[in-house]
Amino acid sequence: MDPVVLFFLLGVIARLVRSDLRLPEAMYEGLSIYLLLAIGLKGGVELAKHPVGPLLPQVGGVLLLGITLPLLAYPVLRYVGRFNRPDASSVAAHYGSVSMVTFAVAMAYLLERGISHEQYMPLFVVLLEVPGIVVGILLAKLGAERRVEWGALAHEVLFGRSIVLLTGGLVIGWISGPQALEPQAKLFFELFKAVLALFMLEMGLVAAGRIRDLRRTGLFLLAFGTIVPCIFAAIGGLVAQGIGLSLGGAILLGTLAASASYIAAPAAMRIAVPEANPSLSLAASLGVTFPFNVLVGIPLYHRVVGYLYGA
Amino acid sequence: MDPVVLFFLLGVIARLVRSDLRLPEAMYEGLSIYLLLAIGLKGGVELAKHPVGPLLPQVGGVLLLGITLPLLAYPVLRYVGRFNRPDASSVAAHYGSVSMVTFAVAMAYLLERGISHEQYMPLFVVLLEVPGIVVGILLAKLGAERRVEWGALAHEVLFGRSIVLLTGGLVIGWISGPQALEPQAKLFFELFKAVLALFMLEMGLVAAGRIRDLRRTGLFLLAFGTIVPCIFAAIGGLVAQGIGLSLGGAILLGTLAASASYIAAPAAMRIAVPEANPSLSLAASLGVTFPFNVLVGIPLYHRVVGYLYGA
Amino acid sequence: MDPVVLFFLLGVIARLVRSDLRLPEAMYEGLSIYLLLAIGLKGGVELAKHPVGPLLPQVGGVLLLGITLPLLAYPVLRYVGRFNRPDASSVAAHYGSVSMVTFAVAMAYLLERGISHEQYMPLFVVLLEVPGIVVGILLAKLGAERRVEWGALAHEVLFGRSIVLLTGGLVIGWISGPQALEPQAKLFFELFKAVLALFMLEMGLVAAGRIRDLRRTGLFLLAFGTIVPCIFAAIGGLVAQGIGLSLGGAILLGTLAASASYIAAPAAMRIAVPEANPSLSLAASLGVTFPFNVLVGIPLYHRVVGYLYGA
Amino acid sequence: MQTHARKLVVIITESALESMLVKDILTLGAHGYTICDVRGGGRHGAREAAWEADRNIRVEVICDDPTASAIAEHVRSKYALNYATTVFVADIGVLRPEKF
Amino acid sequence: MQTHARKLVVIITESALESMLVKDILTLGAHGYTICDVRGGGRHGAREAAWEADRNIRVEVICDDPTASAIAEHVRSKYALNYATTVFVADIGVLRPEKF
Amino acid sequence: MQTHARKLVVIITESALESMLVKDILTLGAHGYTICDVRGGGRHGAREAAWEADRNIRVEVICDDPTASAIAEHVRSKYALNYATTVFVADIGVLRPEKF
Ligand SMILES: Nc1ncnc2c1ncn2[C@@H]1O[C@H](COP(=O)(O)O)[C@@H](O)[C@H]1O
Ligand SMILES: Nc1ncnc2c1ncn2[C@@H]1O[C@H](COP(=O)(O)O)[C@@H](O)[C@H]1O
Numbered sequence A, B, C: 001m002d003p004v005v006l007f008f009l010l011g012v013i014a015r016l017v018r019s020d021l022r023l024p025e026a027m028y029e030g031l032s033i034y035l036l037l038a039i040g041l042k043g044g045v046e047l048a049k050h051p052v053g054p055l056l057p058q059v060g061g062v063l064l065l066g067i068t069l070p071l072l073a074y075p076v077l078r079y080v081g082r083f084n085r086p087d088a089s090s091v092a093a094h095y096g097s098v099s100m101v102t103f104a105v106a107m108a109y110l111l112e113r114g115i116s117h118e119q120y121m122p123l124f125v126v127l128l129e130v131p132g133i134v135v136g137i138l139l140a141k142l143g144a145e146r147r148v149e150w151g152a153l154a155h156e157v158l159f160g161r162s163i164v165l166l167t168g169g170l171v172i173g174w175i176s177g178p179q180a181l182e183p184q185a186k187l188f189f190e191l192f193k194a195v196l197a198l199f200m201l202e203m204g205l206v207a208a209g210r211i212r213d214l215r216r217t218g219l220f221l222l223a224f225g226t227i228v229p230c231i232f233a234a235i236g237g238l239v240a241q242g243i244g245l246s247l248g249g250a251i252l253l254g255t256l257a258a259s260a261s262y263i264a265a266p267a268a269m270r271i272a273v274p275e276a277n278p279s280l281s282l283a284a285s286l287g288v289t290f291p292f293n294v295l296v297g298i299p300l301y302h303r304v305v306g307y308l309y310g311a
Numbered sequence D, E, F: 001m002q003t004h005a006r007k008l009v010v011i012i013t014e015s016a017l018e019s020m021l022v023k024d025i026l027t028l029g030a031h032g033y034t035i036c037d038v039r040g041g042g043r044h045g046a047r048e049a050a051w052e053a054d055r056n057i058r059v060e061v062i063c064d065d066p067t068a069s070a071i072a073e074h075v076r077s078k079y080a081l082n083y084a085t086t087v088f089v090a091d092i093g094v095l096r097p098e099k100f
């Protein structure tokens, strides 16, 4: 097993045995700022090597994927899970958006197995983060009496920390190119996997803390949080094939589709759809889908997508 | 543009669009402890290679420069800017002292262009930090009825965090020499520019936050904060020539003279001259001069000093 | 002198001159999480190269050492120092347990002198951390009317932060082996000594802050905190010889025996033996023994153990 | 010491509301506020500050009686239904009445 | 604004006690609590939060009168002897009495 | 529960004053204090703790009436003119009157 995953398990175990181990908040925030910037920079540096024109169709395909996923998740939540409208929309938004750390774990997975991928994939992380959230909010608001302040919301979503750092890194990497970023490479690229490992320790602590929420929300979320990602991964893999990504790229896009947001989406939904119960979505995305993806999902999606690609 | 500057701009933009991006306080403090120590160590390691005797005249010249600058700034603030005595003295103290991060950016600038400089320049950062503050306090207190507690003040200034870390690093570097510090070099020297980039992100956030203060304080500070640094840079360049520094050393000394303090000076002036309005000096040093130096000043001083040096 | 020690002295001096230099709490916590994990990983990676069977006798010897040390310290504290039972037991627990940072400094010391040692020594740090604390609690509770909640206590001690991180790192290193941890090596191994230096700065600040406590507690603790470590180091060296460790390993085991806990033991004793005065034990372990070991002890134990080993 | 009676309104709630809450408080007539990061527990379960979604703030406002009522009412009607919220009011004395 | 009288119990003590204290408070009948990291000084000397052993927390509990007495008494008898502890009680008003 | 009446003085001010303020408070007769890092806003604008110069602390002192007056007066005369400062006083009850 990848050490990154072992760090996650260490966090899970520490929490389950009720250890007093905690990462200070500032450290957690610092690590996540680092990861977001590093992923953005990495993508930007690669983008600098490509002509942008040919990417546009891919961009369109990915955006479409981001809009479709929450629309698929919503009816399942509403009619199978019998959630009320706000809760169903909120969970749909979380699964429509993506998890940057899951993406990073998948990148590490590919690296270790020597599977190459389009290096500008971080661009798609940015593209996939927002649409799912917007669609989720729309689902909640259609037919609701309360008016939504779209201006404030657009601001909240587009200028939220994670988008700003990812896009910022992307643009800086793109403008600077690999050579100018040479002195930054040591910190942002060489130490990446080790910092990711530390962050996974925190993720383990937090994810395990969500398990008790699950007991209250019952089996449905457990099923939803493991089955839906598999379906989404397959859809992501198909879209990847459609837009002409390599095997590695398709595994990453599949993993992105399968991943659920637990940073940007919770913050946005808390403001936009306050009547939704935040612990439902977090229990699912942090407590079920994140561990599932890290422990089981990524290798599984590798197989599924490999099958699609005939590899 | 140097990535370090791009990170600064990212911070500025994030703040201007009112993003919720913030570096946790502990991270900011940690980064600044790192930068101070690293600069000190770097200087100390180089000092270990030099006989100290021949440096003494240079030390004298630099100290003189530090005493002169606030005396030049004060009348401009008092009679052109029509500031009252405390405010004029406080701003003068800020511009008499120096900005360690501006210095670091200038070092990165030289490195990128392959311009060499006296490696013991960090010594001059230490030497220039204090005199400006002391002269500023004297200017405020001469003729004021309230007595100043010089003991407490000297303590505040000399044992303030930044002096202790810079001097501490310098001495440790000097005692240890390059070989003994080898295992520390990776962290303190190789990662330096990348950590500086992160710090510049924070500086961008904070500097942009000072802009609204500027609106209140009017155009004078804008003019003061851009014109005076240029003059000071030229003076610094002349002194550098006088004490026999290389071109690179002269650019650094010019930049130091042009830079304004926003850590040591605000802390000291808040205690020593409480009646001075702290947002005036911070708006000028953080909101005007720091961005000016980083974006425009350093290349400009390169030209001006280059002209002096006939290069 | 090793730069690591110079950073410690910088902290001591900064505190003695009452500088406002402080490491933010989150940074201190972050650094200590890093150090614990790194030491654990380092040990685990080495353990992966060894068959475990032959280590078992060594494990037994080390555990015996951990049980014996507090039993030796207790009568001295109780009858020479005239401490009451809770205070004597608490201090005995601190000296029965170990200091991970002292161990790290000793490792750095050996590295610099090119003295090799059994790379799985971190295992012994884990083994030595707990028994001393348990014996200390037993000493306090035997004959005390108040019942002790052993369950809660065992939990507190075994799942405390430092044990979880050390053991977690050990197991992750052991499972992964050197190759899989390659991408983590940069952060956890190459930067180790530099991060240790930063941590020593904080240790200096804190240790010097304990000196005023010493004035109240008098000369006995000063004597105890310097003489007992020397005796314990000799005992540790003998045990090392007994279980067949190399010279380097013996110096490390001696240093471990000589070191006193200031993280795990204080936390555990505060809960288990609340009537003990915590500033007594901290003044001794942090204010006397830690500086003594770092400045004088380690080289001394090198000599003593070297004498035992006829080297 | 002569003090002037004022109210202290304390609001403990989710930190996601900070910027909105500050705007509301100033709009409703208060001249200042003080905020502190806290953790806690109540009807909405433990909020241990271990994750961004789990952080609380404690907002303190010194103001006159009508403003206190307005703030407390406003928080109750706008936030208390959907957010983990606790509000209490205390009588305090201030030295410079013109400030609050 | 109609408020209902409740007590605010504030406990300032060593942070090592946090988890035990929370358990005790909820057992004694309070429905919530709010905790803040603080530093301070008193009979036990300065506790400057510079070291793990030197950290204080400030626990705030809103509750009815009997619960307040029970908590204050409990803290006094169980912790005040051996731990740096400060307890005080204030009269406050709450809007939603059923919550506390 | 029998409590003894004391005053709680709360000072919210710039963190640069911390060490001086603590010295003053103890000199004026208080036996302890508790400090918390806060942010806030008031007459001196928003103090968002984003920069060293922008940090506030909240100092809490439990003491008897005359000490409370002395502290409040002292803060008003020495600091309130030039520093962002807020002071308020509340009536509280303590269990161990000899401590304060
Ligand atoms: N009885 C109480 N005393 C003190 N703080 C409380 C109390 N009840 C709730 N809180 C705080 O208010 C927050 C929200 O409360 P609730 O909506 O009841 O979950 C909690 O997370 C606590 O920080
Ligand atoms: N008079 C006081 N006013 C405010 N806080 C106090 C006071 N006395 C003690 N404290 C707080 O309570 C903690 C423990 O007090 P003590 O047991 O007196 O050392 C101190 O560290 C302070 O944080």
Ligand SMILES: Nc1ncnc2c1ncn2[C@@H]1O[C@H](COP(=O)(O)O)[C@@H](O)[C@H]1O
Binding pocket: D030, D031, D032, D033, D034, D035, D060, D061, D062, D063, D100, F012, F013, F039, F040, F041, F042, F043, F044, F045, F046, F047, F056, F083, F084, F085, F086
């Ligand atoms: N009305 C108020 N309620 C609560 N806190 C206040 C109030 N006014 C000021 N403060 C706090 O006191 C600090 C200084 O206030 P000022 O001098 O008015 O800027 C502010 O930064 C706030 O933290």
Ligand code: NA
Binding pocket: A069, A094, A095, A096, A097, A098, A232, A256, A257, A258, A259, A260, A261
């Ligand atoms: Na998704």
Ligand code: NA
Binding pocket: B069, B094, B095, B096, B097, B098, B232, B256, B257, B258, B259, B260, B261
């Ligand atoms: Na200057």
Ligand code: NA
Binding pocket: C069, C094, C095, C096, C097, C098, C232, C256, C257, C258, C259, C260, C261
């Ligand atoms: Na020991």
